[in-house]
Amino acid sequence: MTSIQHVSKAANAKPQVRQRNASPGAKQKSDRDQAHQPEATPSRKAANEAKVFASHEWMEMLGWIFLLVATQLVMIIYTKRCTNQAPLPLLLCFAQFAISAILSGIACSFRKGCLWAPKAVLLDVLPLSVVWTGGFILFNAAALHMSPGMVNVIRCMEPVATVSVGFLLGHRFRWQVLATLLPICGGVAMASSSGGSISSAGVCFAMLSNLAFCCRTFCLQRLQRNKLNQLDDLAVFFNVSGLSTFLMPGLELAVEASEVLPAVQSLMSRGRLWSFGSDMLASSIAFFFYQFIQLLVMSKLSPLAFSVLTPIVKALMIVTLTLCYGDNISAFSASGIALSVGGGYLFTRAKSVTEVAKKAA
Template sequence: MQSNAFLLSPPHCSSSSTWYLRHTDFIYRYPNFRLNSYLPKRISIHGVSVPSSSTTSLTYTSLSTYSNSCKWNSNTSKSGRHFEAIKSVHETSPPSSSSSSNSLSQRLELGVLFCLWYVSNIYFNIFNKQVLKVYPYPVTISLIQFAIGTLLVLIMWSFNLYKRPNITKSQLVAIVPLAIVHTMGNLCTNMSLGKVSVSFTHTVKALEPFFSVIISALFLGEVPTIWVLSSLVPVVGGVAMASLTEASFDWVGFWSAMGSNLANQSRNVFSKQFMVKKEESLDNITLFSMITILSFALNVPLTLCMEGVKFSPSFLQSAGLDVRELCVRTLLSGLCFQAHQQIAYMILQRVSPVTHSVGNCVKRVVVIVSSVLFFKTPVSPINSIGTGIALAGVFLYSRVKQINKPKRSE
């Protein structure tokens, strides 16, 4: 709460005379100010208590009560013919109706972002699975997805859709580990989707809280409470139950999903350490943009070493693939990948990490259900119960984390 004071020296006038403001610049800039006569010891202006003086006060009023004239108090001395202009903090505070409308618009905007986050993630998994079914080269697919994301980031910076950052050398060095684990996380996810069903991949990825607790304890010194550990029991038990009854179970797909959990949670821990350093800290969207560009650079040599050049038109035609359909679906999966990642960071800027975690849990439920319906994945009753228990455990973990903050070891 601030109040700005202006000291003006008016011409001499008697107590009964009226002095009109002749300074057009002042009137133009502050049309809602008026002169009042001598005030008591303390006055309240729009709920703000202001000390009075022996001089006449110039107070901010609404347009409806604006007066074109003002009277000087006869007690004003010759040497003190000044008046104090007090700008009410109400000028910077929106009315209650405006505040409620802003709050409503913010909630609507947040709701739209959550819907876009879920929809983009659903289509990313569907298009990705369709591509990996006929084109089993997950490293190449990861490279293409990072290339599309890099192109979108460069377009965003070139057209000033988002401010281009000035990255220092120390910031770049700190971001490299984030890019490495981000690259490994996306690669492991694609490897898992290529081997098992989408629903099973996301069921295994529900174990993210388990890895989060372990990595946070090792690197951040966060000691989990007994309630946090208890909430992990249904998560682990549910994933184990779903794995034992999964029709498309594959060890490569299972361990790839586990590797994705490890990489993603390591990225979160490194991000926390990065954001703590104010001299290196960046906003979430800029940080993700830099991670995307570096991940693309890291993925180029990795792709050449592991799979070679497998996306040339001649290779695709020799493999008997529909080049046009494959390219369209690959492009769509890359766009959806970048969209759901970018929107996730936008939501994280607007809500708390716990709310974001709960939203991520709901998103996983939506993705599992939609993928089962789209691909008509056979699901046994025990498998469904196991998946439900695991997801319920993730939700419980999020709520417990909100109630019981982790203690940091000294």
Template sequence: MQTAAFTLSSPSLPILKPRRLTPSPNPRFDPIRVSASKRNDLSISGNVVSSPSWPKRSWSGCSSASPLRPWTSIPLPASESKPERFEVRATAAESANEGENSNSLLKTLELGSLFALWYLFNIYFNIYNKQVLKVFPHPVTVTVVQFTVGTVLVILMWTFNIYKRPKISGAQLAAIVPLAAVHTLGNLFTNMSLGKVAVSFTHTIKAMEPFFSVLLSAMFLGEMPTIWVIASLLPIVGGVALASVTEASFNWAGFWSAMASNLTFQSRNVLSKKVMVKKEESLDNINLFSIITVLSFIFLAPVALFKDGVKFTPAYLQSASLNVKQLYTRSLLAALCFHAYQQVSYMILQRVSPVTHSVGNCVKRVVVIISSVLFFRTPVSPINSLGTGIALAGVFLYSRVKRIKPKTA
């Protein structure tokens, strides 16, 4: 029988001797060759395997056609390698981080928008409210109009289920009534002050709210202030006194009305700590403010009718040579802005800490003072500006040092 011998081209390897193979009618199944054929589109002709993409190899076998097996295994495709699995996992982790960053950015933008709306509504409230009180010096009726519009908005909000109406128990209602009473007086005194003095001066006096808060908390709650809190109150009191001495629109009625507003508003905060220590889950801050608004309207509407009568009717306003349409429009806008900035303030308080909210309130007062001075062209002396700046700096300092707790023995 004739045999054929193939020799390797490498001189370092010995010459291979031919080995005799007998063709088999049923060739042995080779899974590697079959898999390689499917993956690399190899052409099979009879029993001879041809792959133009493989490098040339030397084979040992007989001259007859028989199944041949390569010396080296065929490398796996890149799609089955382990590094790609790692890359897929890394890509998924990066996508998750990008999602978290996107959510954080969205929340930051939402909070910034709420702060901007809070300041904007407050600015327009003070401007429209001052314009109304200039030509219609009846702060009780003006305050009732604001509570009336707020009550209508609250009823619409509950009726159309924009915000879920709370279930109030008798004990909760008894606790809310004092809060509504001081809330009513606080807004009434503020409007009385705005009707007598400049907007900037009213808000400068109202910068003394921390002083009344510390005083009432010590008297009724037994919360003694730290030395840092007391130190922060000194520039507040000194700045307000300096601004008051040099204020061009100074008026004792406006001054004491603003002081009474500070007292009543801080009394509301103390009462809320004292009697609203534990609230049901259904009564959140927004619903609490809504209930207080409705009760304030109920409290003040009879007082306005008794004191001012029907002076807000078109006939009376025309007899007083007032622009009825303009007065009604500005009163409505002031009331809408009043209710809007209060609601947004509570929405911000649900998202940030009380200290952050206090700092934001201090910045809001600065923005309102500057905008009112520019809009009404209020004359401000350098010493008056200095006093206002010192007072507001003290308020900012107070909001920062308030977190410092006294050391316990």
């Protein structure tokens, strides 16, 4: 009896199955699902890949932030130690570029490609070397007269120098870019009003270093427009360092010749000559790695990620140096630092958007 009931139930179920299979609505639904399924999978896959790429880029950027802050911090600490022992910023800068020329030359020897700039390219490398070297000479001079933390606060006004030089060269900027200069200038004024040791000479040297550093971008763009240029970033830095090493002794003799001998005698009388030499070597090695990592960052990160990276590194450097050198930073000054760094981010963001719009046009 039970088997008969099972057979009858199975017989009654077969027509229902056939009716469901023969139903046009079910068939259309199944066809739609099959048609949509291959399209949805790649889109979800692409979205997941984009999320993974974005998270990977941010993790990579955090690593570069750590390396940039660490190498720049070591460079500034030993630079300040050198200038405290002997006020010879030109001699220190000569050592920094000489060591960089040696180390970058060694690094270039492991890579294929052009190393020495040909004569047709040398005329474009020369102004780049002048402003690059001049920027660090002025930076070392500013560190001699002022707290490193406050030097970096004044360095936040580099976008103002960029716009000024751009106007002189015939560049025009959108109002969105110019508007970002207000929080930058206002923030620096707030931070400088009640924080850190500050001097008129230090501010002057730091502002002039901003002018020199911003000219690097325009000189580098001129070099990149040269069709005969086959130098990669590391080779460019090698040639810049080599030219600086070649030109610096003449400048050293003209400016600091009368100060070198008394400074050396003073170091010897205090038994600090070897300490000064080791500090200069440490500053020079850190200088090379800081510049080398900057070159790597520019080539590995997207423009947007780099625009985020620069103000973050400046903010961390200001805070770290302030704590390291014991500067008294009030809440008002801290707000100014945050405002100027935020303005620096808005400046780089607005400038990159403008450049993208120009290329699209």
